[in-house]
Amino acid sequence: MDSVSQLALGASVAVAVAGRRVGIGRAACWGAVAGTLPDLDVFIDQGDPILDMVLHRAETHALFWLALASLPLALLVARLHGQAALWRRWWAALALALLTHPLLDAMTVYGTQLALPFSNHPYGLGSVFIIDPAYTLPLLLGLALALARRGPGGLRANAIGLALGCAYLGWSVLAQQMVTTRAQAALAAQGIAAERLLVTPTAFNTLLWRVVAIEGEHFHEGYASLLDAGPGLAFDRFPRRLDLGAAVAGLDGVQRIQAFSKGFHKFSEEDGLLRITDLRMGQEPRYVFSFAVAERGAAGLHPLQPTRKLGRRPDLERGLPWLGRRLLGEPLPPPR
Structure with missing residues (x-):
């Protein structure tokens, strides 16, 4: 805290x-x-x-x-x-x-x-x-x-x-369990076989919850408010790019984030930098903890020592108005 x-x-x-x-x-x-x-x-x-x-x-x-x-x-x-x-x-x-x-x-x-x-x-x-x-x-x-x-x-x-x-x-804890039960039912109804499920509150409250479900090469993100009119829960699907992760699987930093995030992570590549991102803190596409662990050059990938932190804070100008309205049960898509 x-x-x-x-x-x-x-x-x-x-x-x-x-x-x-x-x-x-x-x-x-x-x-x-x-x-x-x-x-x-x-x-x-x-x-x-x-x-x-x-x-x-x-x-x-x-x-x-x-x-x-x-x-x-x-x-x-x-x-x-x-x-x-x-x-x-x-x-x-x-x-x-x-x-x-x-x-x-x-x-x-x-x-x-x-x-x-x-x-x-x-x-x-x-x-x-x-x-x-x-x-x-x-x-x-x-x-x-x-x-x-x-x-x-x-x-x-x-x-x-x-x-x-x-x-x-x-x-x-009680609210978390209520949303977890709802999320599990929604995932099952949509045919999503979640290997891992994360249910955590959004900023400053325990009414609006972020749900992340890991399903192999992809993860699903959704939001559930205790003030929603119905039990339905919509999810957006995103790639985890595990193929990129295979190329840096032996790096100490990658292994540490994989363990620390308990499997809630993804890989991406941008501007020649291969990064690993902890999916637990933030929302797609902005996460607090994202790290460049390797750089792609003419000779291929080479590890970065030290790694570089590339995390981004949420866009408060767009995020706070959405948070307030979504918290009250208004069915709005999250800002991307």
């Missing part, structure tokens, strides 16, 4: 666990710090754009390492504030602030390596978008009231904000 959400979650959790004992202001401050710490890995340059992608949300997001780091951090903070006797309370607050960060990240589609060093599997449920005001605003409001009121009333407001945020995450 975005930095504001993580900061708010860390602060809210710390206030809920330790605010009454160590002080609401102190708990909020250090909870915000702990909720932000795992994302400092974005400042690590791995020397290659693909490595920067797949190694983000790795060791700094691993539950094992964060649990180990929580104790020395708690002892340091308790001593700093002259509250050594309350180290256990600080430990509980900061451990939860640290651990809830990757757990929240795992609700998005990106991929969070929670189980390191035992497994590098990128967990990504994909039931919430990376930025969703409906999740973040209750946390911020409850936290603001806690800091303004202090005392039992403030703690109660913070707890309500935290509960609403958790309830929203639960709703997102």
Whole structure:
């Protein structure tokens, strides 16, 4: 999730666990710090754009390492504030602030390596978008009231904000399952034998969902709103160009994206550059993570070291009006 959400979650959790004992202001401050710490890995340059992608949300997001780091951090903070006797309370607050960060990240589609060093599997449920005001605003409001009121009333407001945020995450999972069931029925009715199915929300909401179905050499993309008048779901079909992928199958970057995207990827060639694209983040034809891995010359293809990131952000001028209207159930084709 975005930095504001993580900061708010860390602060809210710390206030809920330790605010009454160590002080609401102190708990909020250090909870915000702990909720932000795992994302400092974005400042690590791995020397290659693909490595920067797949190694983000790795060791700094691993539950094992964060649990180990929580104790020395708690002892340091308790001593700093002259509250050594309350180290256990600080430990509980900061451990939860640290651990809830990757757990929240795992609700998005990106991929969070929670189980390191035992497994590098990128967990990504994909039931919430990376930025969703409906999740973040209750946390911020409850936290603001806690800091303004202090005392039992403030703690109660913070707890309500935290509960609403958790309830929203639960709703997102339920909504995802509803759309998944609808998508599976639509695919079957249209004779599309999907090998893999991705259902993830569009930007800033959990009402309009993007559906991607992998079928061999092609993938199908469709959109389903919970406010649609009927259960039908239209799909557009696009090539994956696996023939291009065969020529670069042995490259480390290609193998990493194939694993990290869990098979939701395509290949393309433009201006002599052969690229691999993660289909999970973006919409056809604009994707955030697209990488040139080889260049075609007179002697054929040769690998690029380092690879080049060629991803494109969505066209907000066209995309946001479409998003608002499609979210409300208007049957509009997506902007291409």
